[in-house]
Amino acid sequence: xxxxxxxxxxxNDGTSVVKFLISELKPKGKWLTPFNIISIPIMLLGFLLIVxxxxxxxxxxxxxxxxxxxxxxxxxxxxTGVAFAGGxxxxxxxxxxxxMKSYHSIIRVTVLNGFLAYLFYAGALLxxxxxxxxxxxxxxGNNFGTSSVLFLVAWHFLLYxxxxxxxxxxxxxxxxxxxxxxxxxxxxxxxxxxxxxxLSTLHQSGLGALYLMAKEKIHPLWYxxxxxxxxxxxxxxxxxxxxxxxxxxxxxxFSNQISEKSHRADNKILHGLSKIxxxxxxxxxxxxxxxxxxxxxxxxxxxxxxxxxxxxMLGFVLLxxxxxxxxxxxxxxxxxxxxxxxxxxxxxxNRLNVTVIGFRWDAAVRYVPSWMEIVVTLAVISAEIWVFRxxxxxxxxxxxxxxxxxx
Amino acid sequence: xxLNRRNFFKVLGVTGVxxxxxxxxxxxxxxxxxxxxxxILYDSTRCVGCQTCEGVCAEAHGLPKSTxxxxxxxLRKTDETRRTVINxxxxxxxxxxxxxxxxxxxxxxxxxxxxxQAMYKTKEGPVIWRGNKxxxxxxxxxxxxxxxxxxxxxSPNPKIEKCNQCYEKLQVGELPACVQNCPNxxxxxxxxxxxxxxxxxxxxxxxxxxxxxxxxETVAGGTDWLYISPVPFNEIGLKTNLQNKSYPxxxxxxxxxxxxxxxxxxTLLLGMREATKDNNSNTDNHx
Numbered sequence: 283x284x285x286x287x288x289x290x291x292x293x294n295d296g297t298s299v300v301k302f303l304i305s306e307l308k309p310k311g312k313w314l315t316p317f318n319i320i321s322i323p324i325m326l327l328g329f330l331l332i333v334x335x336x337x338x339x340x341x342x343x344x345x346x347x348x349x350x351x352x353x354x355x356x357x358x359x360x361x362t363g364v365a366f367a368g369g370x371x372x373x374x375x376x377x378x379x380x381x382m383k384s385y386h387s388i389i390r391v392t393v394l395n396g397f398l399a400y401l402f403y404a405g406a407l408l409x410x411x412x413x414x415x416x417x418x419x420x421x422x423g424n425n426f427g428t429s430s431v432l433f434l435v436a437w438h439f440l441l442y443x444x445x446x447x448x449x450x451x452x453x454x455x456x457x458x459x460x461x462x463x464x465x466x467x468x469x470x471x472x473x474x475x476x477x478x479x480x481l482s483t484l485h486q487s488g489l490g491a492l493y494l495m496a497k498e499k500i501h502p503l504w505y506x507x508x509x510x511x512x513x514x515x516x517x518x519x520x521x522x523x524x525x526x527x528x529x530x531x532x533x534x535x536f537s538n539q540i541s542e543k544s545h546r547a548d549n550k551i552l553h554g555l556s557k558i559x560x561x562x563x564x565x566x567x568x569x570x571x572x573x574x575x576x577x578x579x580x581x582x583x584x585x586x587x588x589x590x591x592x593x594x595m596l597g598f599v600l601l602x603x604x605x606x607x608x609x610x611x612x613x614x615x616x617x618x619x620x621x622x623x624x625x626x627x628x629x630x631x632n633r634l635n636v637t638v639i640g641f642r643w644d645a646a647v648r649y650v651p652s653w654m655e656i657v658v659t660l661a662v663i664s665a666e667i668w669v670f671r672x673x674x675x676x677x678x679x680x681x682x683x684x685x686x687x688x689x
Numbered sequence: 690x691x692l693n694r695r696n697f698f699k700v701l702g703v704t705g706v707x708x709x710x711x712x713x714x715x716x717x718x719x720x721x722x723x724x725x726x727x728x729i730l731y732d733s734t735r736c737v738g739c740q741t742c743e744g745v746c747a748e749a750h751g752l753p754k755s756t757x758x759x760x761x762x763x764l765r766k767t768d769e770t771r772r773t774v775i776n777x778x779x780x781x782x783x784x785x786x787x788x789x790x791x792x793x794x795x796x797x798x799x800x801x802x803x804x805x806q807a808m809y810k811t812k813e814g815p816v817i818w819r820g821n822k823x824x825x826x827x828x829x830x831x832x833x834x835x836x837x838x839x840x841x842x843x844s845p846n847p848k849i850e851k852c853n854q855c856y857e858k859l860q861v862g863e864l865p866a867c868v869q870n871c872p873n874x875x876x877x878x879x880x881x882x883x884x885x886x887x888x889x890x891x892x893x894x895x896x897x898x899x900x901x902x903x904x905x906e907t908v909a910g911g912t913d914w915l916y917i918s919p920v921p922f923n924e925i926g927l928k929t930n931l932q933n934k935s936y937p938x939x940x941x942x943x944x945x946x947x948x949x950x951x952x953x954x955x956t957l958l959l960g961m962r963e964a965t966k967d968n969n970s971n972t973d974n975h976x
Contacts, residue, residue: 381966413820432828436804490850495798507939
């Protein structure tokens with residue numbers, strides 16, 4: 283056992299498990315890090331705002347209107363957040379279906395990120411529900427609104443979270459030192475992966491399909507019947523760009539946990555991912571071009587929204603795509619990271635353009651999120667990072683698995 | 690080999706679950722019964738803008754009495770405190786009034802959107818909202834082409850307010866409050882088919898008084914509120930940029946693709962996984 287952190291003693295009686303969990307709950311390392319100093323006040327304020335929201339209604343802290351009933355919490359937290367969590371299904375496809383072993387070292391962190399993204403952003407969805415106590419209705423089956431795209435998306439969120447939890451669960455078993463459970467859970471991975479990829483295909487596109495009925499409400503440059511396909515294709519490179527971005531940060535913050543070997547392998551991984559991003563973005567850009575030409579909206583280009591559309595398509599799709607192509611040919615890691623950040627900005631723009639900025643673009647009173655909506659969003663993101671850090675510091679995510687867990 | 694087979698069946702089992710769920714999740718927009726829907730015809734040539742309907746509507750549904758009076762050219766909107774409003778428009782044929790409320794579509798977008806069946810198209814016609822089922826997600830509002838459902842943003846126990854054609858009154862054989870109390874017979878209640886006939890008759894009898902179209906006959910797949918007016922409908926604030934197909938049609942293609950994906954993906958993925966498996970790791974598993 284080369285794992286230096288606490289390991290359960292062999293006689294797994296109840297008290298030792300409790301003691302172990304209590305000791306693991308305590309913080310590790312320094313308290314007053316810059317991230318903590320910023321995030322703790324945000325989370326406290328966010329919590330206060332959530333209390334006000336449940337006490338006085340959604341309108342007390344949001345700027346939502348009768349014409350724009352879904353704002354930042356849906357458009358950014360849920361729709362954009364889930365797109366960024368797409369890396370998990372793409373990587374599990376590569377590793378467990380296509381057997382691309384060299385990407386195995388980043389699979390756990392990606393799945394963990396995906397799982398937490400769903401947990402927190404679907405959790406944020408509960409804040410946006412006016413009558414959240416009825417959320418069990420579509421689940422327990424007394425009222426299945428099966429003709430609803432949202433019904434499909436809600437069920438898929440739930441099932442996909444379970445699938446991702448199963449995919450990640452061997453790491454939990456290694457942390458707890460439960461060998462039997464580890465064996466069983468590892469055996470379930472392939473099934474969870476296949477199920478998870480199928481679910482992801484449908485709910486990534488389903489998030490776009492949610493907006494299909496809002497035909498006249500979304501600006502014609504962004505509304506088309508292919509929104510579901512666009513959302514699916516863009517989730518591939520959105521997720522992978524997030525993996526590149528997150529990897530860059532994690533490698534700095536958690537560098538003590540990452541072996542020299544995987545540090546070196548990482549550059550190779552980044553190159554591989556940038557190739558996939560370039561390819562997927564080319565397909566996406568081409569699809570957007572086809573839809574645009576087919577939609578015959580040339581006249582709309584010379585308007586304010588038209589320039590905004592061009593900025594998104596040229597500045598944050600075409601440009602990062604070219605950077606990805608260029609960087610892997612030139613072997614330039616820095617350019618890959620720049621491309622990843624630009625791509626992520628482009629995804630945020632695209633999702634917000636469909637859901638918030640282009641939604642009721644013609645309304646007399648435009649919806650602009652209140653500062654309180656933004657604080658709650660930041661609080662949710664902060665809380666997610668806290669949980670992520672807690673897990674990474676305890677379970678073998680970046681760290682090597684204990685010897686017994688390797689076959 | 691044996692272990693391999695077991696693995697194979699395990700994955701197959703998961704696929705089976707996926708298939709079962711798949712068929713449950715997917716569904717086309719609900720088929721609507723052949724029974725006649727009830728409807729209300731609003732004739733704006735007869736409306737004098739007295740706002741009686743606003744008052745009796747508020748009373749019938751326990752809402753506060755609205756205090757602002759209508760002024761020509763000022764657009765008043767329905768909201769969480771009033772289910773209907775009358776507006777006055779300056780048109781090519783002088784001042785004309787128009788009533789606004791939920792259109793009670795024959796194939797409503799809100800009902801297709803609702804994941805808990807809280808929004809419900811009754812077999813009699815009215816689209817009703819059922820609070821014990823609603824989770825307040827507001828997807829009905831996003832989907833409604835008329836922006837009809839209104840949400841109480843400032844309540845910890847928010848409700849959706851919209852016209853339900855006084856479904857509770859219809860149940861006991863009474864007329865909707867607005868129809869019952871309209872002093873000038875601008876509103877008429879009946880089956881949708883009869884009202885379309887009646888509207889056609891009025892247009893036919895006085896062709897100079899009416900614009901030759903019934904709003905609600907085809908818009909958004911047809912609605913259970915019908916309008917006739919002396920001027921084109923865009924002059925009296927009705928939405929004329931909407932499609933004539935029903936709105937649930939727009940998500941049909943996506944929903945139909947769900948079972949296809951649920952059958953294709955798992956089988957393809959399983960095949961790919963088996964095809965790329967290398968033999969070395971298999972022997973490892975045996976040991």
